[in-house]
Amino acid sequence: MPQAAARVLASGVRLPPMPTLRDLVKLYKLQAIKHMSQNFIMDERLTDKIVKSAGRIDRSDTVLEVGPGPGGITRSILRREPGRLVLVEKDTRFMPTLDLLKECARPLHTEVDIYQGDILRFDIEKHVPMSEHRLHLIGNLPFAISTRLLINWVQDLSLRRGGFRSLNTAMTLTFQKEVAERICAPLGNDQRCRLSIMSQIWTKPYLKFVIPGKAFVPKPEVDVGVVKLIPLKQPKTDLPFELVERVVRHIFNMRQKYCRRGFSTLFPPEERDEMTDTSFELADVDPTVRPFQLSVDECLRLATVYADFKEKHPEVASYDYRARKNPVEESADGV
Numbered sequence: 001m002p003q004a005a006a007r008v009l010a011s012g013v014r015l016p017p018m019p020t021l022r023d024l025v026k027l028y029k030l031q032a033i034k035h036m037s038q039n040f041i042m043d044e045r046l047t048d049k050i051v052k053s054a055g056r057i058d059r060s061d062t063v064l065e066v067g068p069g070p071g072g073i074t075r076s077i078l079r080r081e082p083g084r085l086v087l088v089e090k091d092t093r094f095m096p097t098l099d100l101l102k103e104c105a106r107p108l109h110t111e112v113d114i115y116q117g118d119i120l121r122f123d124i125e126k127h128v129p130m131s132e133h134r135l136h137l138i139g140n141l142p143f144a145i146s147t148r149l150l151i152n153w154v155q156d157l158s159l160r161r162g163g164f165r166s167l168n169t170a171m172t173l174t175f176q177k178e179v180a181e182r183i184c185a186p187l188g189n190d191q192r193c194r195l196s197i198m199s200q201i202w203t204k205p206y207l208k209f210v211i212p213g214k215a216f217v218p219k220p221e222v223d224v225g226v227v228k229l230i231p232l233k234q235p236k237t238d239l240p241f242e243l244v245e246r247v248v249r250h251i252f253n254m255r256q257k258y259c260r261r262g263f264s265t266l267f268p269p270e271e272r273d274e275m276t277d278t279s280f281e282l283a284d285v286d287p288t289v290r291p292f293q294l295s296v297d298e299c300l301r302l303a304t305v306y307a308d309f310k311e312k313h314p315e316v317a318s319y320d321y322r323a324r325k326n327p328v329e330e331s332a333d334g335v
């Protein structure tokens with residue numbers, strides 16, 4: 001092991017000496033792989049700051065870290081000594097580094113479990129026993145999967161499954177800055193989109209801080225936002241996630257137009273105008289505002305009316321306007 005590798009962690013007084021992050025990267029010749037969205041944080045102050053954003057972590061808590069890579073955030077988590085740390089990393093090249101970290105953490109009171117695999121297929125229920133204590137989902141997420149992972153987890157939250165069997169779970173995750181802003185965008189903000197509404201129905205998201213792209217190795221094209229999402233104890237609806245997602249997606253598909261335009265594509269052309277007018281009337285929503293001007297509540301009222309329509313007109317449920325053969329209609333919709 002090179003001499004530099006014997007350096008101790010700057011602030012991790014409890015962790016025994018181990019190679020620095022940079023040494024580890026050199027030692028195992030870890031080059032970032034683009035399709036795995038690998039952008040590493042080598043600055044310990046930043047990794048500490050990300051973990052601090054998660055709030056209090058103590059011995060009774062479990063932390064699941066997504067994509068630990070060479071282990072920068074992992075070290076910051078270990079310094080907080082949670083009872084259990086679960087690491088899920090797709091890239092096999094990081095396994096020796098993570099095993100070494102686990103070995104060095106042995107004197108701590110943290111049980112470390114390492115899983116090599118895809119977080120999108122990871123069965124949290126199987127590997128993370130749920131207790132009344134907190135579960136922190138933390139990760140400097142790979143850009144390529146960050147939105148999908150968030151939507152999957154919001155769906156799990158709506159169904160109280162996976163990591164959300166208890167509501168004592170919080171997520172502290174990184175996103176491309178613009179995506180982070182969209183997740184948190186308030187009513188009337190022109191960044192507001194499907195992701196804002198879906199996140200804000202089931203969680204309260206906070207944009208904690210922004211990390212400039214130059215803080216990463218290699219440097220991505222964009223800056224990065226750290227978002228903490230706290231599940232709402234009282235979600236804003238008990239409508240099924242898929243139904244709400246379908247309605248919100250249709251509304252925001254035509255974000256530059258009146259909100260009635262996108263919503264109307266939920267219905268077959270023959271009844272479209274009538275069903276749309278009735279829906280807006282029943283939901284007491286102004287059909288001429290733009291999608292970004294709709295409150296979460298208004299979106300949910302429209303979703304409730306749509307759910308009733310579906311009950312009475314089952315053919316509406318399976319209607320997919322994009323699947324229609326008529327190319328004139330497709331292009332007229334500007335999609």
Ligand code: SAM
Pocket residue numbers: 036037038039040041042066067068069070071072073088089090091117118119120140141142143145
């Ligand atoms: N946590 C490290 C840091 O902050 O320096 C690395 C962050 S890097 C942006 C994303 C990490 O996620 C990489 O280690 C990458 O290999 C891993 N990764 C990519 N896709 C993944 C997936 N589907 N499941 C689990 N890990 C994944």
